Amino acid sequence: MTEEKKIFRDYVKSRGLKHTAQRDEILTYLLKSGRHMSPEEVFHTLRERDPKLGRATVFRTLKLLEECRLASRVTDANGHQTYEGSYGKPHHDHMICVRCGRTVEFSSPRIESLQARIARRKGFQVQWHRHEIFGRCSRCENKI
Amino acid sequence: MTEEKKIFRDYVKSRGLKHTAQRDEILTYLLKSGRHMSPEEVFHTLRERDPKLGRATVFRTLKLLEECRLASRVTDANGHQTYEGSYGKPHHDHMICVRCGRTVEFSSPRIESLQARIARRKGFQVQWHRHEIFGRCSRCENKI
DNA sequence: CTGATACTGAGACTCAGTATCAAAAAGAAA
DNA sequence: TTTCTTTTTGATACTGAGTCTCAGTATCAG
Incomplete structure (x- = not known):
């Protein structure tokens, strides 16, 4: 098992x-x-x-x-x-291709810590987040 | 007008x-x-x-x-x-309180540029993104 | 004013997701 | 293994967001 x-x-x-x-x-x-x-x-x-x-x-x-x-x-x-x-x-976020739907994972400790700092400054207790980047992946770059 | x-x-x-x-x-x-x-x-x-x-x-x-x-x-x-x-x-993202639904806007040029760099490295052409942080706002911090 | 074209609203439809509830399955204890 | 309580299941109906269609209507360029 x-x-x-x-x-x-x-x-x-x-x-x-x-x-x-x-x-x-x-x-x-x-x-x-x-x-x-x-x-x-x-x-x-x-x-x-x-x-x-x-x-x-x-x-x-x-x-x-x-x-x-x-x-x-x-x-x-x-x-x-x-x-x-x-x-x-480990935690990661996603880039999503709007043409083919393929997702690419990414993670960035630096983004996470900037995010935490911003939240703290506004008195916000973070529970979770969603960071999604939409665009075209390398394979779909030049396609219609 | x-x-x-x-x-x-x-x-x-x-x-x-x-x-x-x-x-x-x-x-x-x-x-x-x-x-x-x-x-x-x-x-x-x-x-x-x-x-x-x-x-x-x-x-x-x-x-x-x-x-x-x-x-x-x-x-x-x-x-x-x-x-x-x-x-x-200007472009901004949102922190959303899961208790009261209130949203707080934030923007971070540094996050944006990190994001752009990550995308570039993976051959991704960014079209738009969504960065949403969920948690409790300062008013709801200690409530049930 | 007029005609081509875009827009509207009614309502049927789709699709993801939820609520309900009687019947079935799990599993603890005997 | 049987019994008993509790949880889970699946059928079905429902909800709510959003889309499609289409006949009738409004816009606006000429």
């Missing part, structure tokens, strides 16, 4: 929740894919294997995975929410 | 579009309010004066105002889109 799965089981147990086959499937699929995925995409793919899987379960589970920090939520170029497996990954 | 209205008329004309009473009302209202407003809020308020105003017109017009840089779009704490009049305002 992977590290992530153990964390998930522990989290679930510690909160008095229950471990289920559906939750396990969703976690497994998200981890395996290694990409950003929309709830809808997860739903449709897993539904092919298990035609009884419900939409709501997927949404609920992804939210749960976000809560226990195994997944993180990212807004894509069209304003929709997607999730990515985030265990062991 | 305000500067903004002139810009709007010119933009509309230059694109071969037409100036209408509805568009004017929506622009006027957005400018007067000076706040971030959801399309729905604009719609309901203006609808009271003009019961024939259509939802779609509001959405279309706000998008048009965004195109000609008279308004800018900001995601609120619940992930919904809002607009604010942005003419003459």
Whole structure:
């Protein structure tokens, strides 16, 4: 059993929740894919294997995975929410290509610390942030 | 006639579009309010004066105002889109209180330039970005 | 004034996400 | 393994933001 799965089981147990086959499937699929995925995409793919899987379960589970920090939520170029497996990954933000949708991760301790300083100055307690840069990736630079 | 209205008329004309009473009302209202407003809020308020105003017109017009840089779009704490009049305002980002919804503007040339450098390094052509910090504002710091 | 064209509003539609609730599954304890 | 409580599930209906369509209407250049 992977590290992530153990964390998930522990989290679930510690909160008095229950471990289920559906939750396990969703976690497994998200981890395996290694990409950003929309709830809808997860739903449709897993539904092919298990035609009884419900939409709501997927949404609920992804939210749960976000809560226990195994997944993180990212807004894509069209304003929709997607999730990515985030265990062991340090915090990072995204550049999103408006043409092909490809995302490139970036992180900048210097931006983070400037951000923290600005917030402090305005009396703001930071809980989380979202820093998304939209534009064209190198591959799409000169295309229509 | 305000500067903004002139810009709007010119933009509309230059694109071969037409100036209408509805568009004017929506622009006027957005400018007067000076706040971030959801399309729905604009719609309901203006609808009271003009019961024939259509939802779609509001959405279309706000998008048009965004195109000609008279308004800018900001995601609120619940992930919904809002607009604010942005003419003459330099670019800025937002800190959003997750308790009361209040937004505080900030701008940091240093963050902007770090961002530009990172993008350049990854071969990314920046078109726009969104940097939103969520947390608690000073007034809500100690509340439930 | 007139005609070409853009715009409008009504309403149907889409799509992401949520609420509800009865039936099913989990898992602790016996 | 059986029982019992609690959580979870999936079907379904719903919500709310935003889009599409289209017939009728307004704008404005000539």
